[in-house]
Amino acid sequence: MNNEKDTSLLFTPANIGPVMLRNRTIRSAAFEGMGRNNNPTDELRDYHLSVARGGVGMTTLAYAGICESALSFKTQIWLRPEIVPQLREITDGIHDAGAKASIQIGHCGNMTHRSTAGCLPVAACTGFNLYSPTFCRGLRKYELQTLARQFGDAVNTARDAGFDCVEVHAGHGYLISQFLSPYTNRRRDEFGGSLDNRMRFMRMCMEEVMKAAGNDMGVLVKTNMRDGFKGGLEIDDCITVAKELEQLGAHALVLSGGFVSKAPMYVMRGQMPIYTMTYYMKQLWLKYGVRMVGKYMIPTVPFKELYFLDDALRFREALKGQLVYVGGAVSREGIDKVLSSGFDFVQMGRALINEPDFVNRLREGEERCDCDHVNYCIGRMYGDKMVCHKHCTDIPKGIQKEIDKIKGDKR
Numbered sequence: 001m002n003n004e005k006d007t008s009l010l011f012t013p014a015n016i017g018p019v020m021l022r023n024r025t026i027r028s029a030a031f032e033g034m035g036r037n038n039n040p041t042d043e044l045r046d047y048h049l050s051v052a053r054g055g056v057g058m059t060t061l062a063y064a065g066i067c068e069s070a071l072s073f074k075t076q077i078w079l080r081p082e083i084v085p086q087l088r089e090i091t092d093g094i095h096d097a098g099a100k101a102s103i104q105i106g107h108c109g110n111m112t113h114r115s116t117a118g119c120l121p122v123a124a125c126t127g128f129n130l131y132s133p134t135f136c137r138g139l140r141k142y143e144l145q146t147l148a149r150q151f152g153d154a155v156n157t158a159r160d161a162g163f164d165c166v167e168v169h170a171g172h173g174y175l176i177s178q179f180l181s182p183y184t185n186r187r188r189d190e191f192g193g194s195l196d197n198r199m200r201f202m203r204m205c206m207e208e209v210m211k212a213a214g215n216d217m218g219v220l221v222k223t224n225m226r227d228g229f230k231g232g233l234e235i236d237d238c239i240t241v242a243k244e245l246e247q248l249g250a251h252a253l254v255l256s257g258g259f260v261s262k263a264p265m266y267v268m269r270g271q272m273p274i275y276t277m278t279y280y281m282k283q284l285w286l287k288y289g290v291r292m293v294g295k296y297m298i299p300t301v302p303f304k305e306l307y308f309l310d311d312a313l314r315f316r317e318a319l320k321g322q323l324v325y326v327g328g329a330v331s332r333e334g335i336d337k338v339l340s341s342g343f344d345f346v347q348m349g350r351a352l353i354n355e356p357d358f359v360n361r362l363r364e365g366e367e368r369c370d371c372d373h374v375n376y377c378i379g380r381m382y383g384d385k386m387v388c389h390k391h392c393t394d395i396p397k398g399i400q401k402e403i404d405k406i407k408g409d410k411r
C-alpha cells in the first residue's frame with residue numbers, strides 16, 4: 001500500500017518555535033560515533049542524509065560538546081567555528097531531502113577522562129565518578145558564567161552551520177542535570193541546596209541559549225522525568241524543572257529519564273550487552289574492568305513499547321507548551337497513540353538506527369520497526385561507530401553469542 005496521501009496527525013506539519021517540520025517525527029540524539037578527532041566526517045553526513053531521505057520531519061546530530069571539557073569521546077563533535085563548513089554540507093543535504101536539522105548541545109561534566117576533555121573532568125562538585133571512572137573537580141562560580149556563554153556561542157555556531165534547531169541536553173546526568181540532581185550536587189553556595197538553587201546553572205545556560213536563538217532558531221530541551229535511582233530527582237521536582245524551562249522560553253521539551261553514571265539503562269531500557277561494550281573498548285584497563293563488574297554496575301531495566309508514556313502523560317497534564325515523546329516508539333499504533341494523547345512530536349532513536357527510512361515505511365503501511373532491542377548499537381558506541389547488528393556482516397562469535405542470549409532472556 002502506498003499512503004502518499006496519509007493525512008493522519010503523524011503526517012501533518014507543525015512548528016517548533018519558528019521552524020516548520022513536515023511531519024511529527026524527529027530522529028532523537030543517539031550518538032553516532034562517526035566523528036574523527038571531534039570533527040564531522042562524510043560517514044556522519046551520509047547517515048543523516050539517509051534518515052532525512054527516509055522521511056523524518058527533523059534529524060538530530062547527537063551530543064556535540066560546547067567546549068573541549070564537554071567532550072567524552074574522540075568520535076563526538078566539538079561544536080566550534082572551525083567545523084562550520086563541514087557541518088554546512090550535512091545541513092544542506094538534510095534540507096535538500098526536505099527535512100530540518102537539529103544538533104544536541106551539551107556538557108558531559110564528570111563523564112569523561114583527562115585524555116579526551118583536555119583537563120581533569122569538571123563537575124558540580126569535586127569527587128569521583130565510578131562509572132568513568134575518574135576524579136573530577138568542582139566548577140568555580142566564574143567558570144559557570146563562561147560555560148553558560150559557551151552554550152550561547154554553540155547556538156550561534158549551529159546557526160552559522162545551517163541548523164534549524166538546537167536541543168539542549170539537560171538530562172541523563174550530563175552537566176546541567178548534575179547540577180539539578182541532589183545526588184551529584186552537594187554545593188554549599190547559591191548553586192546548591194534547594195531545587196531553586198540547583199536550577200540556577202540551567203537558568204543561566206538557557207538565558208544565553210534563548211538570547212542567541214533569537215527569533216529564527218528552534219530550541220528543544222531534553223529533560224528528565226526521573227533520574228531513575230534512589231536519591232536522584234523524582235517526578236514532582238522534574239515537573240518543576242520542566243515548568244521552569246517553559247518559563248525560560250524553550251520551544252519544546254523532550255521528556256526522557258535516567259542518569260548515565262548511575263542508571264544508564266533507565267534511559268534506553270533492556271539489557272546492556274557487556275561483552276559487546278567491552279569488545280569495542282580501546283583502553284585495556286577499562287575493557288577488563290568493565291567485563292568483570294559491568295553487569296553489577298549496569299542493571300537491566302526491562303524494555304516495553306512506549307516505556308515512558310505513563311510518566312510523560314503526567315507532564316502533559318502539568319505543562320502547557322509543546323512536548324516531544326521519546327522512549328520505545330516502535331510501531332504505527334504506538335506513535336498514533338502518543339500523538340493522540342497530546343504530544344506534538346515523537347522522537348525515535350533505535351527504530352531509525354535499525355531502519356533510517358522507517359518513517360517512509362510507516363507511510364507505506366509498515367506497522368512495526370525491525371529493531372529487536374538487544375542493544376548492540378549501545379554496547380558498540382563505547383568504541384566504534386553506531387550500527388545495528390542486523391546490518392553487520394562481520395559479527396564476532398562472542399558477540400553473536402551474547403545477542404542470542406539476550407534474545408533468549410527476553411522470551
Ligand SMILES: Cc1cc2nc3c(=O)[nH]c(=O)nc-3n(C[C@H](O)[C@H](O)[C@H](O)COP(=O)(O)O)c2cc1C
Nearest residue numbers: 028029030031062063268327328348349350377378
Ligand atoms: C546508540 C545510542 C546512542 C545514544 N546517544 C544519546 C545521546 O548522545 N544523547 C541523548 O540525549 N540520548 C542518547 N541516546 C538516547 C536516545 O536518544 C533515546 O532517548 C533513547 O534511545 C530512547 O529512544 P528509542 O527507544 O527510540 O531508542 C542514545 C541511544 C542509543 C540507542
